[in-house]
Amino acid sequence: MDPWKVIVEMFKSQGIEYVFGLGDTYINMYADELDGIEAINLRHESSTPFMAMAYSRLTGNIGVCSGAPGPGVANLIPGVLEAYSGSIPMVIPCLSASRETKGKGEFQETDQVKMMEPVTKWSVQVPSAERIPWFLKEAFKIAQSGRPGPVYLDIPADVAGAGPLSQNEDYDIDYPEEFTKIESFKPVASSEKLREAKKMIIKAKKPVIVAGNGAILSRAFKEFTTFIEENQIPFVTTPGGRGIYPENSELALGVSGRYRSEPARKYYQMSDLLIIVGSRNEAFQTGWWKHLPGNAEIIQFDIDLTQPGRAGKAWEPDLFLPGDIKSNLRELNNNFSELEIDKDFSQARLKIINDLKEKYFQRVKKDIEKDSESLRAREVIYKACQTFNDNTILVNENGGQDTWSYSYPYYQVKSILGNIPVAEQTCMGMGVVGAIGAKLTEPDRQVLAICGDGAFQMYLQEMATACQYNLGLTWLVLNNDGLGWIRSKQKSAGLKTDTTAYKSQPDLTKVAQAYGCYAETINKKEEIIPALESAISANKNNIPAVLNCRIEYWPNMNHLDDKLKF
Numbered sequence: 341m342d343p344w345k346v347i348v349e350m351f352k353s354q355g356i357e358y359v360f361g362l363g364d365t366y367i368n369m370y371a372d373e374l375d376g377i378e379a380i381n382l383r384h385e386s387s388t389p390f391m392a393m394a395y396s397r398l399t400g401n402i403g404v405c406s407g408a409p410g411p412g413v414a415n416l417i418p419g420v421l422e423a424y425s426g427s428i429p430m431v432i433p434c435l436s437a438s439r440e441t442k443g444k445g446e447f448q449e450t451d452q453v454k455m456m457e458p459v460t461k462w463s464v465q466v467p468s469a470e471r472i473p474w475f476l477k478e479a480f481k482i483a484q485s486g487r488p489g490p491v492y493l494d495i496p497a498d499v500a501g502a503g504p505l506s507q508n509e510d511y512d513i514d515y516p517e518e519f520t521k522i523e524s525f526k527p528v529a530s531s532e533k534l535r536e537a538k539k540m541i542i543k544a545k546k547p548v549i550v551a552g553n554g555a556i557l558s559r560a561f562k563e564f565t566t567f568i569e570e571n572q573i574p575f576v577t578t579p580g581g582r583g584i585y586p587e588n589s590e591l592a593l594g595v596s597g598r599y600r601s602e603p604a605r606k607y608y609q610m611s612d613l614l615i616i617v618g619s620r621n622e623a624f625q626t627g628w629w630k631h632l633p634g635n636a637e638i639i640q641f642d643i644d645l646t647q648p649g650r651a652g653k654a655w656e657p658d659l660f661l662p663g664d665i666k667s668n669l670r671e672l673n674n675n676f677s678e679l680e681i682d683k684d685f686s687q688a689r690l691k692i693i694n695d696l697k698e699k700y701f702q703r704v705k706k707d708i709e710k711d712s713e714s715l716r717a718r719e720v721i722y723k724a725c726q727t728f729n730d731n732t733i734l735v736n737e738n739g740g741q742d743t744w745s746y747s748y749p750y751y752q753v754k755s756i757l758g759n760i761p762v763a764e765q766t767c768m769g770m771g772v773v774g775a776i777g778a779k780l781t782e783p784d785r786q787v788l789a790i791c792g793d794g795a796f797q798m799y800l801q802e803m804a805t806a807c808q809y810n811l812g813l814t815w816l817v818l819n820n821d822g823l824g825w826i827r828s829k830q831k832s833a834g835l836k837t838d839t840t841a842y843k844s845q846p847d848l849t850k851v852a853q854a855y856g857c858y859a860e861t862i863n864k865k866e867e868i869i870p871a872l873e874s875a876i877s878a879n880k881n882n883i884p885a886v887l888n889c890r891i892e893y894w895p896n897m898n899h900l901d902d903k904l905k906f
């Protein structure tokens with residue numbers, strides 16, 4: 341069997357359904373008709389890791405992307421960096437220049453392994469065709485074990501049987517017949533530690549859970565549900581943890597850290613136990629490590645043994661539960677039934693959060709109903725959340741506009757896996773392109789990407805991909821004619837110049853129509869809901885939609901009002 345066929349067969353053995361790339365080299369996964377696995381051709385290599393990330397988040401499976409030798413591989417870097425920071429299991433097999441002619445001025449020769457090293461868990465060159473199965477098997481293990489992440493496999497042309505001088509003798513290799521799905525290792529904490537955790541939980545009067553991306557990565561949906569419902573513990577999530585449990589539920593308080601809203605801030609600050617489930621306590625999650633409630637003890641669940649205390653001494657957990665989050669929560673739920681929660685405590689804390697939420701929700705409603713001359717981002721997002729159904733997948737993008745799509749209750753993620761966030765590197769384009777990957781993976785769910793005009797224009801060529809594959813998703817473009825987030829930073833730093841305004845801006849509605857999307861401009865509040873409904877109808881007919889929302893110009897972060905004061 342030729343090496344690429346072996347690679348494709350091995351992907352199939354892992355249940356991988358798609359590979360994302362560009363069909364531009366004469367020997368790779370895209371050159372042949374693939375049987376049982378689909379090669380999705382995008383318009384730019386930089387988009388391919390974002391598609392793979394969305395696929396992986398929604399399925400829990402390995403994402404696969406690739407680029408052509410030299411510049412094609414270089415174009416993968418931003419997205420692979422994003423996947424590395426988001427702990428997304430990915431395998432990236434790419435062709436490289438033949439070793440037979442190394443150093444002689446071989447076409448597109450460059451050190452691709454070194455390029456990928458800082459942004460992957462493992463970056464390695466495959467030395468011979470017959471070792472391909474071994475390297476792929478290792479890649480599957482490494483990508484999924486411990487804290488997951490991307491693996492880069494460099495396959496020189498001579499190894500792939502395409503060297504300019506000779507065909508490699510080992511070109512015809514055997515497919516390992518016995519090859520089956522590789523499961524990642526799921527270690528569990530000791531039962532003493534789990535018992536201690538349960539004791540701390542029942543003793544606490546105002547515990548709060550902070551659920552992060554790690555909870556999603558371990559697919560702990562069922563176990564998390566049982567855990568919070570049986571123990572009646574309110575929860576916040578990091579952006580990465582959104583979609584672990586519905587936010588339109590009694591115990592939800594929205595997003596933590598930079599984006600938290602008033603009820604979350606107030607309850608969190610009075611809490612006596614933080615239960616951190618799969619979060620690295622990064623700057624955004626912790627308000628730059630300032631949000632730690634003075635009287636709280638900390639329990640931290642994480643698969644990665646380097647996490648405890650990583651955010652600083654104050655964040656050193658009182659109890660660290662190493663291991664797979666799903667398995668640890670399952671053990672905690674199934675054992676220690678003699679340690680019962682105190683119903684008086686749980687009722688008291690529910691009353692606190694219900695009161696906080698009720699007051700805050702009334703303010704939000706008034707804010708939304710307020711008359712305004714200009715179109716406000718928060719109002720568009722609030723109405724989008726009401727108009728799209730509860731099972732919608734919200735895909736976030738980086739930029740000032742995300743202030744509102746992360747803000748509870750302006751947008752509430754109402755379903756399990758109802759959100760694809762950008763990872764901690766917040767690479768612009770992740771959301772714009774990730775949304776296409778989401779719709780491809782989940783064709784029966786509505787997909788809504790909320791993005792700025794800056795991020796949208798970085799990747800708008802992928803509208804063609806969405807049209808080509810008949811993917812009915814909606815991009816809600818919050819268009820403020822420039823890089824609003826940077827603008828606000830420049831203004832608050834007292835800079836006199838504004839280098840962020842787009843003084844020449846195409847009509848994004850016409851651009852989208854030219855690509856084949858349904859598109860509409862929204863200028864006024866009355867236009868919001870009819871436009872959203874038209875987009876949803878277009879999506880039902882497998883037509884992607886772009887809503888070009890001409891939102892107010894905001895020169896500084898005052899548009900956040902008191903909601904985000906820490």
Ligand SMILES: Cc1ncc(C[n+]2csc(CCOP(=O)(O)OP(=O)(O)O)c2C)c(N)n1
Nearest residue numbers: 739740741768792793794795822823824825
């Ligand atoms: C690839 C990349 N380049 C630059 C940045 C820095 N950055 C963060 S937000 C932003 C502006 C985003 O503009 P837009 O998408 O229009 O959203 P807005 O802030 O206007 O709401 C920039 C340049 C980034 N996060 N990613």
Ligand SMILES: [Mg+2]
Nearest residue numbers: 792793822824
């Ligand atoms: Mg903008």
